[in-house]
Amino acid sequence: MEKELFEGLVESIRQMNAIEKGEMEPARVHRHHVPNVKSLREASGLRQDEFAEVVGVSASLVQSWEQDRRIPSGSSLKILLMLERNPAIINELRAV
Known part of the structure; x- marks a missing residue:
């Protein structure tokens, strides 16, 4: 071997x-396109902890994405891609 x-x-x-x-x-x-999480969050007018709650992850994970220490994947990546294409869905996510 x-x-x-x-x-x-x-x-x-x-x-x-x-x-x-x-x-x-x-x-x-x-390779998947990875959205700029910080830009998405700032455009939504949310703090990291608020954005994390909307996306369904921890605030520390959002911070890691923004600092390029981790790369979004799975359902989180899909949600971020959807937000990038249609920022207005942030309001729908907030309601969930």
Whole structure:
């Protein structure tokens, strides 16, 4: 098993060198757009703790998102994307 792991590592290094030399294209990685949480929150006129309550997470998580220490995911990411597209839904979320 260790030999297989080592061979995989060596192959990865070969691919990296080929990509750097332009001999190979890097694999495409699908990345989600991540909204700017601080901008969304500020546009809503809410403090971090208020915004956290509306989104359904802790204030410390909102702070981590704003400081780029954590990346939103799952249902939180979907809610943030919805807020980015339609900021007016903040009022609907507040009512829930």
